[in-house]
Structures are given as C-alpha cells and as structure tokens.
Amino acid sequence: MSGLVLKLAPRERVLINGAVIENGDRRGCVTIVTPSANVLRLRDAIHPEEAKTPVRRLCYAAQLILTGDAEPAEARQQLIPRIEELSHILVDSDSRRLLSQASDALLSEQFYQCLKALRALIPREDRLLSTKA
Numbered sequence: 001m002s003g004l005v006l007k008l009a010p011r012e013r014v015l016i017n018g019a020v021i022e023n024g025d026r027r028g029c030v031t032i033v034t035p036s037a038n039v040l041r042l043r044d045a046i047h048p049e050e051a052k053t054p055v056r057r058l059c060y061a062a063q064l065i066l067t068g069d070a071e072p073a074e075a076r077q078q079l080i081p082r083i084e085e086l087s088h089i090l091v092d093s094d095s096r097r098l099l100s101q102a103s104d105a106l107l108s109e110q111f112y113q114c115l116k117a118l119r120a121l122i123p124r125e126d127r128l129l130s131t132k133a
Contacts (some may be wrong), residue, residue, distance in 0.1 A: 003033040004112075006041070013042040018068045037067040039112055044119070054089075057120060057126040058082055058096060062106070062115040076106055079114075086121075 007012060008023040015021075016032065016039050019048065032039055040063060051060035059081055064070035080103065087099045098117045105113035 003031045004039060006030045006032065006039070015040040015042060015067060036109070037117065039067065040066045053120045053125055053129065054082070054086060058086070059115060059118045062111060062118055065111045066115065072109060072111070079106055088122065092093070095121060
C-alpha cells in the first residue's frame with residue numbers, strides 16, 4: 001500500500017479534507033491513500049499574523065487551499081505570478097528548483113507538494129532577511 005504516511009506524536013492534530021483529527025495518547029501512524037486528499041499538520045500551519053514575508057505569504061496562500069478556505073483556481077491565479085516574482089529574486093539553483101517544483105505542483109493541483117516546496121524556502125529567506133537587517 002502506498003500513499004502519504006503521517007507519523008503523529010501524542011495529541012498531535014492534523015487537518016484532512018477539512019476535518020481536524022487528533023491522535024490519542026500514544027504515537028501513531030496514519031496512511032492517507034487518497035491521492036487528492038488535502039492534508040495539513042496543524043503544528044506546521046502558518047498563522048495569518050506570521051505571514052509577513054514574501055515566502056511565508058505564499059505558504060499561507062497555499063495552505064488556505066489545503067484547509068478549504070480558498071478556491072484552488074482563484075488561488076492558483078494569485079500564486080503563479082508571485083512565485084514568478086520570487087524566481088527573479090531567489091536566483092540560486094536550489095531556490096529555482098524549489099520554486100519550479102512549487103509551480104509544477106500547483107499547476108497539477110498537488111497543493112501539499114506545492115506547500116512543501118515553498119516551506120523549504122523559509123530558512124533561506126530568514127537568512128537573507130537577517131543579513132540585510
């Protein structure tokens with residue numbers, strides 16, 4: 001059996017297709033076999049007040065698709081140009097690869113993969129912003 005495997009800590013919460021699921025008192029493992037399921041670990045969620053930087057704003061917008069708070073087609077129209085803008089700023093090959101992965105995932109409606117690629121840019125953005133301060 002294949003799919004997304006979630007290893008959950010005790011009392012960890014995860015959002016799956018709009019439903020919040022909380023693990024019990026012990027560590028647990030859940031396999032999501034539906035390929036189009038929208039999954040978000042709540043510990044990884046970006047709160048609106050945290051979306052203050054370009055990459056975090058993109059992550060938050062992608063996250064809204066996963067939570068069902070944004071229409072995928074409308075969000076895609078907003079995200080694609082913003083990802084393109086970032087590709088003019090983050091010009092190193094690794095950043096370009098992650099941005100390309102995010103775009104490809106977004107266009108193929110793999111919103112979790114899009115968010116995952118964008119989140120990988122947060123440490124890089126943090127380093128860049130801390131050196132300019």
